[in-house]
Structure formats: structure tokens, C-alpha cells
Amino acid sequence: MSKRIEGPRWGWIVLTAWGLFAILPIIYFASIALRPRNEIIAPVPIYFPTLTTETWTKIWAEWPIGLYFYNSIVAISGSVFICLVLGVPAAYALARYKFKGNADIGNYILSTKMMAPAAVVVPMFFLFGKLKLIDSVWALMLMYAAMNLSIVVWIVRSYMIDIHPEIEDAARTDGASDLRILWEIIIPMCLPGIITAAVIAAIFAMNEYLFTLIIASKNAYPLSVALANFSGGSDGIIYNAIALVGFLAFFPALLLVILIQNHLSRGLTMGAVKG
Amino acid sequence: MTSNTLSFRRRSPFMRKALPYFMVGPAVIYLLGITLWPGAFALYRSFYTGKFKWDYAGFDNYTTLLADKHFWEAVWNTLLLGSITLAIEFVIALLLAVLVYRSPWVKSWRILFMLPMLFMPSAVGYLWKLLFNDGRVMADLLARLGLVDGGVDWMAYTLNARFVLVLVDVWEWTPFLFIILVAGLQGQDKEIEEAARLDGASFAQMFWNISLPLLRPIIAIALVLRGIDLLNNMSAVNIITQGSPAGATETLSYFIYRTAFRSFDHGYASAASVLLLIATIILAQVLVRKFFKSGTES
Incomplete structure (x- = not known):
């Protein structure tokens, strides 16, 4: 049956x-x-x-693979850190406080996710040029953070809304300040949401291609764009190196996704679809 | 001392009002830095021509752009390839989701189907470039099945090159829709399904008459998110086809990238950026309000 x-x-x-x-x-x-x-x-x-x-011996001998890994790790983890520092308080304000402009600010934050990266790639190139950040891992970090901030805010906000407000009211009657409530009660309670947001932001940062292509030109290559370097003149494109590095980036992504697999749909829809 | 300061803050009416703004402020300012500022810069730059020396050109970039066959071709390709790809991905993802969502193996299927999505898009680009072009694997497989004689030139014909791009995206991103649709279906009340089943409804009837209508809002969100990403598709174009043959696979993102960073015509690329930005602002206004719920209630 x-x-x-x-x-x-x-x-x-x-x-x-x-x-x-x-x-x-x-x-x-x-x-x-x-x-x-x-x-x-x-x-x-x-x-x-x-x-x-x-291929394993070759990639270490012929390219600065260590540098590429270092660049990826610094740019990605730094961007996730920025997203959380800016995003978690913003998410809390949007989830909890009834203030003028709440809905509009929330919508604005989300609408930046809908913006076409190609529409701002020329200005960002000039901006990073002015800041002397072309070919710098800092530029990658700032850019990845900017692209993922909206996602982090909306995911975390969705988890915070689900927490019962009575818990905070109780803490408030006991004299706890708003920021202390956020730090000691709310953040631990919505940790799965924060981890989900962080994982998704990290994977999106790892996948980013367009901005990475225009920012990194030698020293700042992360893995995503360094792949294009695996071509040596008459040798053409060195596919076995590309494949190996592709897998080296694939495994951490797989582990992270398995870690958050029950939150994945909620993360990918920025909190709109639960489960 | 500390607790005094905190309770003072808590009672001060100004702080109570200002606190949420202090909390969202940094995030909003950061985001304005990648939206408002670049928009203004692109607008300004679009009135100048010249590669390295800027010359004021008025609306010249815009009039040239609006008469540029390549620009309109890129717009058309973006919409055409995007909508075909989205339709195919949606149908497959929905079918797969319906088939697994009550299966005890749903988690294993999900991990299996998700694997292509976990490769960097640049790696995926090279993988398929190898399978289609350089390694001739696809042509070999088709020849073994007796479907073609000898080689296939995937990049020489419009249809072939577009097929490659659609296939690559379907392979990599169908799981994105699948994951969301499975979650949507799993979230539906099991008892409704049981009741329909007891009434003798077939699996297909149950899906069309019960599951699908309930799933509609989730389908909308999934399609919006995937559609936005498809409009921005550029890595596969850059790696596999580079717009060939004769611009038949050039998307708008690739057009801007090529104009700005291969031809170094930043003014012209900025004009295209401004038009794209206006289009995405309008689109975002509609989509965000229609499909996502803001405010303090879930």
C-alpha cells in the first residue's frame, strides 16, 4: 500500500x-x-x-599552489567574517524591532542580491584601482563579502524570527541589555542558521568568477581563477592539473554541505523555504 | 557599573529608537558601496569615451550602443538561453523531486544529485570544454551509438554551441531547483496525501491536484533565484565558447566583460552597465516585494 x-x-x-x-x-x-x-x-x-x-607532484612543482590555497582561504574566510559581523546585528534588527523603514531596508538588502554583477564590474575595477587593491586578496575579500551580505542577513533573519520573543522578554525583565540578549541568547539559539549562512556564503565566494577574474592578476589568484593558469604555451590547457585542483576545492565544499544538509533549502532560498 | 550603563541605555528613549538603525546601518552602508556608488560611477563614465584618456562624449555611447547589433544579440541570447535553460532545469528538477520526496532514500539521492553543483563553475567550464571540444568525448560517444559519423564541431554552429551551454548549466544547476522543490514537497501535510490516497487518487492526480497548487509559491521563489543567476551567466561562456560562433552565445554579462576588459572600452561598457543596472533595479523591485516577505513576522 x-x-x-x-x-x-x-x-x-x-x-x-x-x-x-x-x-x-x-x-x-x-x-x-x-x-x-x-x-x-x-x-x-x-x-x-x-x-x-x-599530476599531484606536478601542480606543486610548477605552480604556486600553496599561494592559491592561501589566497582562497584568506579571501573566503575573511569575507564570511565580514558578512557575519555586519549581517548578524542587521538581521536581528530586521527580525525583532518595529522601526520606521524596517521593511524597506530589508527589501533593499535583498534587492542587492538581484543585482547583476556585470553591471558594477567596471566601476568596481576602477574603485579597487584607486584604492591600489588590484591583484590584492583584500579586494577579493571585500567583494565576496559585499556579494554575500544580503544572503547572510536574510538567512539569519529567518532563523531569528522563529525564536519565541517571550525568551527575550524574560531576559529583559531580568535587566539584560539588548546587545547582551543578542550575544548570549539569540546567537546561540540560532547557531544552525548562522552556520548555514556562513557555509553558503563560503561556497558562493569560492565559486565567484567574474570579479575574481578582473581583480586577481597574479599574486591574488584564488583557486577559482587560478585554474585558467594551468596552460603552458605549446602544452595547451593542462586538464589534469585543472581537474585535480577542481577536486581539491570540491571536497571541502562537499563536507560543508553535508554538515548543513537539512538546512540547505532554507539557506539557498534565503529563509523563504523552510526544511 | 556595567549593568548601570546597560540599564541606562535600555531606558533612554533615544537609544531605544536609534538602536535598530545602528544595527542595520553598517550593513546598509556597505551595500550602498557596491550599488549606489558603482551605479553613479558607471553613469558618469558612460558619458566619456577613450580607453585611457577620457573624452566627454555626451550620449554618444548610448546612441552607438542602442544601434549596436552585438549588444542586442547579447540581450537576446541572455533571455533566450536563460529561459530555455530555466524551463529544462525546472521540468527535470520537479520530476526528480516528485519521485523522491517520500522515499526513505531521499537524503542519499539529494547528495548524489547535488555533486555537480559543488564544483567551482570555472572547473565545470573546463570539464565540459574537455568533454565537448578538446577531448572529443561527446562526439566519440555519439559515434559509438551510431548517431554521428566522425567528429562533431560543437563551436562552429549556433545550435551546437548553444546546446553545449544549455547542457552544462542543466547539468550543474538542476540540483539547485531540485533541493528547493524537495523541501517544499516534504513540507506539505502528509495527511492530505493519505486522505487523497484513501479516496483512490492516483499518484499523478495527487500531484496535479494537491501538491502542485500548494507548491506554487515555492516554485516561484526557486525560479526567481535560478533565473537571476542565469541572467548573470558568464563563466561557462568565457571558458567554453567565448561567444562563438560569431556572437551566437554571447550573453550580456560576457558582452560587458569583453568590451571593458578585452577591448578596454570602459565608457561603452559603462553605458551597457547603466542599462543593465536600470533593468535589474526594476526587476528587483518587483520580485523582492512579490515573492519575499520582509518585516518582523515570518
Whole structure:
């Protein structure tokens, strides 16, 4: 009887087919990371290559991979930190205080998420040029924070609204100040929401491409754009290095997403869809 | 001492009124820095031409832009590729979501389907560039199935190149919609489904008559968010096609990027930026108010 609620019998065929479509390119990509250079591009594609770890040795020997990792980690974690410092108090004000302009400010913050990055890429290039921040990891950090701030505010706000106001009222009667209530009661209670916001902001920052492309030109390359560097003149694009670095960025993202998997839809919709 | 200061703050009517503004203020100022300021700068810059020396040009950039075939082609491509991709992703994501949302394996399916989304878009771009172009894997597979003879030139024909871009996006981002739709379906009351089932409704009837109408607001939000991202699609274009053949896959984001950072025509790119900014401001006003709820109640 319970079968019908789970859907039609042909369902698993569709699901398996899509699962294969999702995973086969990834497996092929993994095999690219683990094969020697001369087996990547062949007259007939090689589906079962010789396995080797030479790419791993190669990326460390030929490119400043350590620097790329360092840049990614600094820019991403710094941007998440900025988002939380600016975003959590803002979220609390929007969630709790009835003040003039609450809805308008909330809408404005969200509308920055709808803005096309390409529309501001030229001005931002000039701004960072003026600030002498072109090719600086600080510029990446500031830009990632700006792009993710709206998301963080709205996710955290949605979790804060769900906390029962009576808890705060009780603390207030005991003489606690608003900021102390935020720090000691609200933030611990909506920690899952804050973590979700932080993870999503980190992944979006890792994925950012357009601004990274115009800001970073050598010293500030993070992983997302450093990939384009894996091409050496006559060698063309060095796909096994790209694949390997792609996977090195993939695994932390996977771990983070598994950590927040039950909050994922809420995070991706900025709190609009719960569950 | 501390508790005195705090309770003073708590009672001061000015502080009570001003506190929320102090809390949202820094975030709002930061965001104005990436919206208001760049908008004003782009507007100003759009009245000047010249690559490195600025010359005042009045509305020249705008009149040239509005007569520029490449600009309109980029606008059209953005809308066309965006809407086709969004439609395909939505249909697939909805089908997958309906099939798994009451399955005991839903979490495993979700992780499996989500994997493509967790690669950096630049890595995804290179992966598919390899599969289609450089490694000739797709042509080889099609040939093995007997669908084509020999090689396929994916970048030489409009249809082929557009197909590649749509496929790459569908592969990477269908899970985004899937995750949201599954959550929406799971949030629905199980008892309604049980009742409908006892009344003898089939799975398809239940979906069309009960689940889908309830899911409508969530579908709207999911489509808005994915649609916005699709309008900004640029990494795959830059890595895989670079607009080829003859601009048939050039999106508006790529047009601005190419004009500003390949041809260094910042004034011209700024004019396009201003038009795009105006369009997104109007769009954001409508979408934010219609689909998201602000204020202090959930």
C-alpha cells in the first residue's frame, strides 16, 4: 500500500538515469586528474587510463599552489567574517524591532542580491584601482563579502524570527541589555542558521568568477581563477592539473554541505523555504 | 557599573529608537558601496569615451550602443538561453523531486544529485570544454551509438554551441531547483496525501491536484533565484565558447566583460552597465516585494 505514495514504479529508472548523468562526467574528470598528460587528449578518447599521481607532484612543482590555497582561504574566510559581523546585528534588527523603514531596508538588502554583477564590474575595477587593491586578496575579500551580505542577513533573519520573543522578554525583565540578549541568547539559539549562512556564503565566494577574474592578476589568484593558469604555451590547457585542483576545492565544499544538509533549502532560498 | 550603563541605555528613549538603525546601518552602508556608488560611477563614465584618456562624449555611447547589433544579440541570447535553460532545469528538477520526496532514500539521492553543483563553475567550464571540444568525448560517444559519423564541431554552429551551454548549466544547476522543490514537497501535510490516497487518487492526480497548487509559491521563489543567476551567466561562456560562433552565445554579462576588459572600452561598457543596472533595479523591485516577505513576522 505504501508504495503508491512513494511514486510510480518507473521512478527509479528516471532517478538512476539522472544520477548517472550527474556522476559519470565527475568520474571521468577524476580519471583525468589521475592520468598522465599524454592520455588526456588522444585521437580516440581513453576511458580506462593508466593511473598515476604525477599530476599531484606536478601542480606543486610548477605552480604556486600553496599561494592559491592561501589566497582562497584568506579571501573566503575573511569575507564570511565580514558578512557575519555586519549581517548578524542587521538581521536581528530586521527580525525583532518595529522601526520606521524596517521593511524597506530589508527589501533593499535583498534587492542587492538581484543585482547583476556585470553591471558594477567596471566601476568596481576602477574603485579597487584607486584604492591600489588590484591583484590584492583584500579586494577579493571585500567583494565576496559585499556579494554575500544580503544572503547572510536574510538567512539569519529567518532563523531569528522563529525564536519565541517571550525568551527575550524574560531576559529583559531580568535587566539584560539588548546587545547582551543578542550575544548570549539569540546567537546561540540560532547557531544552525548562522552556520548555514556562513557555509553558503563560503561556497558562493569560492565559486565567484567574474570579479575574481578582473581583480586577481597574479599574486591574488584564488583557486577559482587560478585554474585558467594551468596552460603552458605549446602544452595547451593542462586538464589534469585543472581537474585535480577542481577536486581539491570540491571536497571541502562537499563536507560543508553535508554538515548543513537539512538546512540547505532554507539557506539557498534565503529563509523563504523552510526544511 | 556595567549593568548601570546597560540599564541606562535600555531606558533612554533615544537609544531605544536609534538602536535598530545602528544595527542595520553598517550593513546598509556597505551595500550602498557596491550599488549606489558603482551605479553613479558607471553613469558618469558612460558619458566619456577613450580607453585611457577620457573624452566627454555626451550620449554618444548610448546612441552607438542602442544601434549596436552585438549588444542586442547579447540581450537576446541572455533571455533566450536563460529561459530555455530555466524551463529544462525546472521540468527535470520537479520530476526528480516528485519521485523522491517520500522515499526513505531521499537524503542519499539529494547528495548524489547535488555533486555537480559543488564544483567551482570555472572547473565545470573546463570539464565540459574537455568533454565537448578538446577531448572529443561527446562526439566519440555519439559515434559509438551510431548517431554521428566522425567528429562533431560543437563551436562552429549556433545550435551546437548553444546546446553545449544549455547542457552544462542543466547539468550543474538542476540540483539547485531540485533541493528547493524537495523541501517544499516534504513540507506539505502528509495527511492530505493519505486522505487523497484513501479516496483512490492516483499518484499523478495527487500531484496535479494537491501538491502542485500548494507548491506554487515555492516554485516561484526557486525560479526567481535560478533565473537571476542565469541572467548573470558568464563563466561557462568565457571558458567554453567565448561567444562563438560569431556572437551566437554571447550573453550580456560576457558582452560587458569583453568590451571593458578585452577591448578596454570602459565608457561603452559603462553605458551597457547603466542599462543593465536600470533593468535589474526594476526587476528587483518587483520580485523582492512579490515573492519575499520582509518585516518582523515570518
